[in-house]
Amino acid sequence: MKKIIKKYLILPGYTLFRKLPLNNDLIIFESNMGRNYSGNPKHIYEEMVKQGLDKKLKCIWILEDTNTKIPGNTLKVKRSRIKYYYYMARAKIWVFDTRDPPHIQKREQCYYIQTWHGTPLKKLGLDMDNVFMAGKEDIETYKRNIYQDSRKWDFLLSQNEFSTEIFKSAFAFSKELAPNKEIWTYGYPRNDILVNNNTKKHINKLKDDLSIPKNKKVLLYAPTWRDNEFHRRSIYKFATAMDFDLLKEKLSSDYIIIVKYHYLVMEDIDWSNYKDFVYTFGADQDIADLYLVSDMLITDYSSVMFDYSILNRPMFFFMYDLESYRDELRGFYSNVVEEIPGPISKTTEELITDIKGYDPGLYNDKYNAFRHKYNRKDNGKASKRVIDRVLELKNTDKLAAQKRLAEELKIK
Structure with a gap:
């Protein structure tokens, strides 16, 4: 009809x-x-x-x-x-x-x-x-x-x-x-807010609006979607090898984690076992606000890295399927392993170690080069x-x- x-x-x-x-x-x-x-x-x-x-x-x-x-x-x-x-x-x-x-x-x-x-x-x-x-x-x-x-x-x-x-x-x-x-x-217009509103007052207001606690560090997990992991046309699965049980066990005393789905991802996941540790947001939440309230970013091959770097905050790259994604699924425009300004991990255990032992001095030169290449126009x-x-x-x-x-x- x-x-x-x-x-x-x-x-x-x-x-x-x-x-x-x-x-x-x-x-x-x-x-x-x-x-x-x-x-x-x-x-x-x-x-x-x-x-x-x-x-x-x-x-x-x-x-x-x-x-x-x-x-x-x-x-x-x-x-x-x-x-x-x-x-x-x-x-x-x-x-x-x-x-x-x-x-x-x-x-x-x-x-x-x-x-x-x-x-x-x-x-x-x-x-x-x-x-x-x-x-x-x-x-x-x-x-x-x-x-x-x-x-x-x-x-x-x-x-x-x-x-x-x-x-x-x-x-x-x-x-x-x-x-x-x-x-x-x-x-990008969507990044103007990262330059103009990156203030403690604005960030605290956002945390209040989003019900994000202020007594712990905030990790933002924002992975991309996988072309071959789908339910139907334009509806994709939340594909990840992340062990959230292990993250909760090792990090929940000092951190909370925000999970931001890609707008093409639609999943009905039961997060009830991660109350007060995992906070989820779907397509209706503007990710720019989540950038501002977070202290660190965890991503993979998503373009969020090119926006988040404006804030000059730590970034971690959970690339559990690096070889298959790069060589079989999509392919990259640049040598991501050489260029990204943060540690790459392939297991949740490695990621936790990277987060706990993060030394910004190890990535200063890479971070400066990354921002010079990708963020000069974001003023x-x-x-x-x-x-x-x-x-x-x-x-x-x-x-x-x-x-x-x-x-x-x-x-x-």
């Missing part, structure tokens, strides 16, 4: 809506395919609220749960409903951090700002050699879908020069392949830079601007 409604009612309606004039003051935001309110789109929007722009522009948030609390003056719209298609058809600017449905065609005068959601360590997009994700038939189909989706993007946000170079190949975004498109190497002003561009774009005649650019390229 849903397919019939979509084919004979919704999609024809979207085609009709596309004939209506664009609204230059209409901006649509979406994070993680509507699953939550977080990431770069959230922090761009909240800077707009600070500047009072939410009262001057019409801001739409696409969400699966329209009861989600969002500050400012915004309209919350459920994904894939009639209103969703209406506003998608009429908005001058889209601000998304993941891909949008393939049947949604962007209008020529609409600007699509793809903020993306992390500096890539593991290979992605057109650079991938294999695909193990749920629902993906083969690597050729996957790459074709990635390419077609990235043709909609007008601007792609990058955290650093390293990412910018990778995005050129992973999303065919080089000047040769995409002359009318642009990568904005501004740093607390990325959201403002994006908004400045948004205000320019909303009244820009896109086709005329592209024509001028083409003429400039011919002259060169």
